[in-house]
Amino acid sequence: MTIPAPFLLYLGSTTDPVAIKTSRGLATFRREDCVGEFRHDDCPLTLGLPRMTIAQGVAAGARTLVLGIANAGGTMDPQLVADARAALDAGLNVASGLHQRLRDVPELAELAETRGLSLFDVRDPPAAIPVGTGSPRAGRRVLTVGTDCSVGKMYASLALVNGLRARGATADFRATGQTGILIAGGGVPLDAVVADFISGAIEQLVPARTDGGWDVIEGQGSLYHPSFAGVSTGLLHGAQPHALVLCHDPARTGIRGLPERPLPDLAECLAFNIQVARLTRPDVRGAGLCLNTSAFGEDVARDLCAETADRLGLPCTDPHRFGVDAIVDELLCPESSTPAPTALN
Amino acid sequence: MTIPAPFLLYLGSTTDPVAIKTSRGLATFRREDCVGEFRHDDCPLTLGLPRMTIAQGVAAGARTLVLGIANAGGTMDPQLVADARAALDAGLNVASGLHQRLRDVPELAELAETRGLSLFDVRDPPAAIPVGTGSPRAGRRVLTVGTDCSVGKMYASLALVNGLRARGATADFRATGQTGILIAGGGVPLDAVVADFISGAIEQLVPARTDGGWDVIEGQGSLYHPSFAGVSTGLLHGAQPHALVLCHDPARTGIRGLPERPLPDLAECLAFNIQVARLTRPDVRGAGLCLNTSAFGEDVARDLCAETADRLGLPCTDPHRFGVDAIVDELLCPESSTPAPTALN
Numbered sequence: 001m002t003i004p005a006p007f008l009l010y011l012g013s014t015t016d017p018v019a020i021k022t023s024r025g026l027a028t029f030r031r032e033d034c035v036g037e038f039r040h041d042d043c044p045l046t047l048g049l050p051r052m053t054i055a056q057g058v059a060a061g062a063r064t065l066v067l068g069i070a071n072a073g074g075t076m077d078p079q080l081v082a083d084a085r086a087a088l089d090a091g092l093n094v095a096s097g098l099h100q101r102l103r104d105v106p107e108l109a110e111l112a113e114t115r116g117l118s119l120f121d122v123r124d125p126p127a128a129i130p131v132g133t134g135s136p137r138a139g140r141r142v143l144t145v146g147t148d149c150s151v152g153k154m155y156a157s158l159a160l161v162n163g164l165r166a167r168g169a170t171a172d173f174r175a176t177g178q179t180g181i182l183i184a185g186g187g188v189p190l191d192a193v194v195a196d197f198i199s200g201a202i203e204q205l206v207p208a209r210t211d212g213g214w215d216v217i218e219g220q221g222s223l224y225h226p227s228f229a230g231v232s233t234g235l236l237h238g239a240q241p242h243a244l245v246l247c248h249d250p251a252r253t254g255i256r257g258l259p260e261r262p263l264p265d266l267a268e269c270l271a272f273n274i275q276v277a278r279l280t281r282p283d284v285r286g287a288g289l290c291l292n293t294s295a296f297g298e299d300v301a302r303d304l305c306a307e308t309a310d311r312l313g314l315p316c317t318d319p320h321r322f323g324v325d326a327i328v329d330e331l332l333c334p335e336s337s338t339p340a341p342t343a344l345n
Numbered sequence: 346m347t348i349p350a351p352f353l354l355y356l357g358s359t360t361d362p363v364a365i366k367t368s369r370g371l372a373t374f375r376r377e378d379c380v381g382e383f384r385h386d387d388c389p390l391t392l393g394l395p396r397m398t399i400a401q402g403v404a405a406g407a408r409t410l411v412l413g414i415a416n417a418g419g420t421m422d423p424q425l426v427a428d429a430r431a432a433l434d435a436g437l438n439v440a441s442g443l444h445q446r447l448r449d450v451p452e453l454a455e456l457a458e459t460r461g462l463s464l465f466d467v468r469d470p471p472a473a474i475p476v477g478t479g480s481p482r483a484g485r486r487v488l489t490v491g492t493d494c495s496v497g498k499m500y501a502s503l504a505l506v507n508g509l510r511a512r513g514a515t516a517d518f519r520a521t522g523q524t525g526i527l528i529a530g531g532g533v534p535l536d537a538v539v540a541d542f543i544s545g546a547i548e549q550l551v552p553a554r555t556d557g558g559w560d561v562i563e564g565q566g567s568l569y570h571p572s573f574a575g576v577s578t579g580l581l582h583g584a585q586p587h588a589l590v591l592c593h594d595p596a597r598t599g600i601r602g603l604p605e606r607p608l609p610d611l612a613e614c615l616a617f618n619i620q621v622a623r624l625t626r627p628d629v630r631g632a633g634l635c636l637n638t639s640a641f642g643e644d645v646a647r648d649l650c651a652e653t654a655d656r657l658g659l660p661c662t663d664p665h666r667f668g669v670d671a672i673v674d675e676l677l678c679p680e681s682s683t684p685a686p687t688a689l690n
Contacts, residue, residue, distance in 0.1 A: 099539070099541065131572045131602075132571055132572045133571065133572065133602075133603060134571025134572070134603060134606065135603075190540060191539070191540050191541035192539055192540065192541065193539070193540050194444070194536070194537055194538070194539060194540070195535060195536050195537065195538050195539070195540050195543050195575060195576045195579070196444065196536040196537065196572070196573060196576065198540050198575040198576075199571055199572055199573075199574070199575065200572065223578075224624065226477055226478065226479025226544055226582045226583075226624055226625050227476045227477045227478065227479065227541070227544055227545065228541060228544075229544070229578050229579065229582055229621075229624070230540060230543040230544065230575040230576060230577075230578045230579030230580075230582070231540045231541065231543075231575060231579075232575075232578075233568075233574050233575045233578040234540070234574065234575030234576075235575075237571045237574055237575070238571075257476075257478075258478060258479060258480075261479065275617075276574075279569065279571055279574070280571050
């Protein structure tokens with residue numbers, strides 16, 4: 001799947017900053033491929049790119065409108081369909097990471113066909129996914145996990161890949177969500193896989209590896225999110241991670257989409273993830289924590305990281321602000337960590 | 346979905362007794378609707394029904410061939426397709442609980458259309474499943490869980506429904522697998538639901554209930570099965586169960602399909618299921634254990650149940666052999682049990 005760049009990034013009428021995470025991911029990690037952002041007048045958000053109409057995007061060279069917004073359920077409302085139509089009318093391909101497929105909207109499918117343009121449904125899982133086996137496989141794998149959805153697992157994963165490479169290690173990013181797939185140009189949209197095949201999809205995406213390199217696997221959801229914990233569980237089992245990095249947003253006051261539900265304690269959350277992961281990787285261990293401190297000033301952010309590192313006995317950083325050197329140290333020198341307790345079973 | 350009875354039950358060339366569980370479920374719980382069993386000469390299994398060719402099944406009044414076999418991955422091999430063709434040629438509808446859809450096999454779809462017959466894909470999930478919320482809802486719910494796949498969760502659930510009704514309680518069976526759905530005539534094929542919607546599918550199947558009746562929810566997989574634990578996790582969260590009944594096959598020596606992997610300890614398994622379930626139902630408790638003792642003589646079976654009950658401090662029975670009265674007592678008199686520990690979070 002090669003989606004023609006450059007991109008015009010869609011924000012639509014979204015008012016929730018977290019809901020534009022796919023557009024923001026592209027604006028951050030593939031900024032050179034983004035000509036501008038499209039938003040309606042009622043959208044208060046920006047990615048810091050030039051605001052453009054669809055016609056202006058075409059004039060600036062855009063080849064694809066990326067519907068880079070996320071919403072629980074992933075359906076397309078009439079405005080989104082109308083905007084996608086307008087993009088096709090103007091000669092743009094359209095890419096989407098929503099659950100509902102562009103190709104399943106007849107007016108879009110027909111228009112794309114007529115115009116000779118392409119619809120890219122990034123959340124389409126591969127056709128033949130095997131059932132997972134949990135059989136031990138070679139390789140060195142890190143998985144990011146979270147206290148909640150959308151707390152920076154993808155950002156942390158990409159930072160860890162860069163950090164490992166900076167030390168001369170071979171490292172690859174393994175995308176499991178629509179944003180990561182759009183950034184990496186490949187991966188598996190894990191939340192769109194049929195439930196019986198969650199762990200198998202990860203075993204297929206990240207097979208045995210003997211070149212000494214690292215696979216850094218993007219986490220999904222949270223064991224503490226009652227909507228999505230099944231996905232997180234299968235991902236833990238399929239990944240067979242040697243190390244977990246726990247991601248957290250210290251500004252968040254309740255579980256995303258369920259604000260009355262409190263976030264878990266960090267130490268408890270890491271311990272529970274380790275407990276679940278041990279089913280397929282008995283010696284899994286925590287290697288560090290990543291906080292998204294963007295809501296705080298630099299001094300507060302530094303204090304938050306230091307206090308968390310002290311409390312959990314593991315390196316803690318904001319990858320965007322302070323880098324991931326301390327966690328990479330921990331990954332590359334596993335003998336420095338305490339031995340894993342005996343396996344769960 | 347009303348599948349025309351009577352049924353001819355398909356065993357094919359299956360040699361694994363567990364793999365014919367869908368045909369066996371119908372033979373056990375809807376025997377009056379089954380005219381016979383179809384098997385090839387290399388199939389050593391029987392359900393105790395008359396063995397029939399397809400032509401003999403038609404002559405005996407069968408209206409539907411039920412492909413009641415299960416295999417990891419759920420695909421159709423050429424023999425299965427050929428047998429389904431032969432059934433359609435002879436005037437039978439065909440029902441299947443496999444992942445691969447009958448209607449996606451062009452020769453079957455065309456033949457059914459030509460003959461005016463129906464193909465029933467029982468593992469087709471409903472179209473519009475909401476994302477789960479975990480919000481507390483009214484009702485009294487029991488969920489069966491297991492040390493492994495195919496250890497008797499559906500049998501235990503059906504026995505609990507009958508046991509509750511025998512005491513004058515209102516109770517309904519909520520099917521989550523293809524066999525249960527064929528028996529009950531409704532339900533949701535949970536392992537075929539898209540991963541993001543596992544818990545939401547159960548919230549939809551078993552909504553809030555205020556008539557004082559019980560919902561007995563059929564469990565799926567096991568938290569200890571590395572292929573399917575994601576499904577089991579989402580089911581625990583969506584069910585919000587007041588009580589769990591742990592099912593186990595004491596004759597099994599390793600995890601189904603992964604024989605080198607040991608089964609979990611019963612007490613540890615129940616405790617872990619309770620820990621996961623607490624996310625949406627903080628006061629969930631264990632209400633009993635069901636053993637499938639069919640591999641043992643009656644004395645051994647009775648000893649196994651007594652020893653297990655002593656060790657775990659909960660009623661333990663083989664529902665098929667000894668009934669479920671003790672577990673129903675435990676469900677109807679919750680004050681007899683020890684209070685649940687405080688919630689996980």
